[in-house]
Every structure is written in structure tokens, then in C-alpha cells.
Amino acid sequence: MKIVIIGAGGRLGAALMREYRDKFEVSGFNRAQLDLSNFDDVREKLCGLDFDVLINAAAFTNVDLCETQREEAFRINAEAPRLLAEICHGKNAQLIHFSTDYVFDGEKRQPYNEEDRARPIGAYGESKLSGEKNVLAAPGDHLVVRVSWVFGPDRPTFIDTMIKRARENEEVNAITDKFSTPTYTLDIAEMLPRFFKGNVEGGILHFANAGECSWQEYGQFALDCCRRLGMALKAKTVGAAKLKDMTQWVARRPVYSVLSSAKYAKLSGSSPRAWRDAVADYIRRFYSSK
Numbered sequence: 001m002k003i004v005i006i007g008a009g010g011r012l013g014a015a016l017m018r019e020y021r022d023k024f025e026v027s028g029f030n031r032a033q034l035d036l037s038n039f040d041d042v043r044e045k046l047c048g049l050d051f052d053v054l055i056n057a058a059a060f061t062n063v064d065l066c067e068t069q070r071e072e073a074f075r076i077n078a079e080a081p082r083l084l085a086e087i088c089h090g091k092n093a094q095l096i097h098f099s100t101d102y103v104f105d106g107e108k109r110q111p112y113n114e115e116d117r118a119r120p121i122g123a124y125g126e127s128k129l130s131g132e133k134n135v136l137a138a139p140g141d142h143l144v145v146r147v148s149w150v151f152g153p154d155r156p157t158f159i160d161t162m163i164k165r166a167r168e169n170e171e172v173n174a175i176t177d178k179f180s181t182p183t184y185t186l187d188i189a190e191m192l193p194r195f196f197k198g199n200v201e202g203g204i205l206h207f208a209n210a211g212e213c214s215w216q217e218y219g220q221f222a223l224d225c226c227r228r229l230g231m232a233l234k235a236k237t238v239g240a241a242k243l244k245d246m247t248q249w250v251a252r253r254p255v256y257s258v259l260s261s262a263k264y265a266k267l268s269g270s271s272p273r274a275w276r277d278a279v280a281d282y283i284r285r286f287y288s289s290k
């Protein structure tokens with residue numbers, strides 16, 4: 001199986017590169033090596049390559065900047081994926097394209113499944129939804145994988161920020177009224193090969209670690225893990241902040257965007273592990289010696 005990964009310098013793409021290095025014939029492009037907004041370059045670099053699966057982990061992921069740079073966001077998140085799907089079709093290859101829980105409006109109070117209507121409330125979600133549609137409209141069995149609150153060792157996220165703040169300050173806060181599920185890049189890397197070319201029909205697939213939480217619960221659990229490992233923290237508890245206090249945010253964000261992994265469980269015969277187990281695993285592995 002020959003695999004090419006776009007976004008190899010990002011949080012998810014770098015994890016996939018590392019995890020697949022010994023298992024598949026894998027090559028990758030970071031942004032400096034392949035700019036998705038340059039369609040001629042994309043065509044030129046990919047058309048000359050031989051691969052079975054193309055994984056697109058690159059995206060314009062800055063939710064606030066997408067509001068002010070809409071055109072660029074749509075070019076990278078919506079138009080480029082269409083081109084990638086077309087290139088894959090020409091090579092009889094499969095495109096696996098990553099998308100987001102932010103395609104939903106957040107009004108539901110139960111996990112969103114793949115059939116739920118996507119109704120984004122910001123430019124990032126709009127551009128990503130448009131990208132999903134473009135990929136699925138192209139001929140071929142392409143797969144769109146929606147994930148949420150992605151964390152992992154390759155780029156700092158909320159967990160790392162909370163730990164850093166708790167080491168330096170006696171008081172830390174996080175939002176109590178916004179809910180989703182943290183999802184570990186290594187768990188995504190582990191589950192994805194089941195869906196490689198030939199194993200599954202194309203379409204949309206949700207994947208997140210099991211359970212749900214607010215940012216505050218997420219942060220509190222991370223600090224509890226650190227304390228169990230004996231790490232010195234100045235802050236022991238995570239105080240409450242409200243979504244309405246985030247006045248610096250430009251974009252609206254969905255309040256509730258938990259993804260149901262029921263379809264994944266049905267297709268794979270296994271369920272994702274709980275987000276607490278994944279977070280504990282990450283902290284044990286990457287913070288024990290720090």
C-alpha cells in the first residue's frame with residue numbers, strides 16, 4: 001500500500017507520518033513542499049506520483065482567521081479537496097479527507113451522527129462542509145473523516161496550554177458551557193487503515209474518543225493526571241469561564257459538537273476508547289519525564 005500524506009507538518013499529519021512509516025510505503029508533503037492554494041503545483045507534484053491512498057490532513061484551521069480570510073479558507077478547505085479527489089480518481093486511488101465537528105450548528109444535545117444535517121455557523125465550518133461536498137461529489141470511493149478536539153504530541157493544544165498555565169499560575173480557567181470530545185491523533189492513526197482502499201465504501205465517517213466533556217472538565221482531568229504523576233503544579237483546580245466571556249473570539253463556535261462513533265463501531269466491530277483513557281495515556285507518555 002502506497003500512501004501520500006498532505007499536511008505532514010501538522011498535528012495530525014505528522015502523527016500519521018510517524019505511525020505509518022514502518023507499516024506502509026509512505027511519503028508526505030508539508031506546507032513548504034506543497035501549497036494547497038497553488039493548484040498548478042498540486043497537479044504537478046501529485047500527478048507524477050504513484051499511490052493508492054492520498055490522506056489530506058492539511059487545512060486552514062484557524063477558525064477566527066477564516067472569518068476575515070474567507071476566500072483563502074474556501075480555496076484551501078473547499079476547492080483544493082475537490083482537485084485532490086479528481087487527481088485520485090484519475091489514478092484509481094482513494095482520497096481520505098479530514099473534516100470537523102464544526103460543520104454542525106451545535107444546537108443538538110445528543111451526539112451528531114453522519115446523517116444529521118450539517119449547518120455551520122462560521123466560515124471555517126462552511127468552508128470545511130463545502131470541501132466535504134466537493135470530495136463526495138467527485139467520482140471514486142473517497143472517505144471524509146470528521147474528528148473533534150484533536151490532540152497529540154506533534155503540536156501543542158488545549159491540554160498543553162492548561163498544563164503550562166497550571167505550572168506557572170495559581171489560577172487557571174476554562175469554558176464550562178461548550179462541549180465535545182477530545183480525540184487523540186494516535187487513536188486516529190490506529191483506526192484509519194481499516195478504511196483504506198478496498199475495505200470500505202466511500203462516504204462520511206465520524207471518529208472521536210468516547211464520551212463528552214466541557215473544556216473545564218477536560219482541563220481538570222489533564223491537571224489531575226499530572227498530579228497523579230507527581231508533577232508540580234501551582235493550580236490544582238480549573239475555574240469556570242463562560243463562552244460569552246470569550247470576547248476576543250471573532251468566529252461563532254458550536255456549543256455542542258459531540259460526534260457519534262456508532263457507524264465506526266458498526267463498521268469496525270470495535271469502539272474508540274474513552275477520552276479520559278486517551279488523555280491519561282498522552283500525559284503519561286509525553287509528560288512523565290518533563
Ligand SMILES: NC(=O)c1ccc[n+]([C@@H]2O[C@H](COP(=O)([O-])OP(=O)(O)OC[C@H]3O[C@@H](n4cnc5c(N)ncnc54)[C@H](OP(=O)(O)O)[C@@H]3O)[C@@H](O)[C@H]2O)c1
Pocket residue numbers: 007008009010011012013030031034035036037056057058059060061076098099100101102128146147148149150151155
Ligand atoms: N485540531 C482540531 O481540534 C481539529 C478538530 C476537528 C477537525 N480537525 C481537522 O483535522 C485535520 C487536521 O488538523 P490539525 O489539527 O492537524 O491542524 P494543524 O496542526 O493546523 O495542521 C494543518 C496543516 O495544514 C497546513 N496547511 C495550511 N494551509 C496550507 C496550504 N495552503 N497548503 C498546504 N498545507 C497547508 C498547515 O501548515 P502551517 O502550520 O505551516 O500553516 C498545517 O501543517 C484538518 O482537516 C482539520 O480541519 C482538527
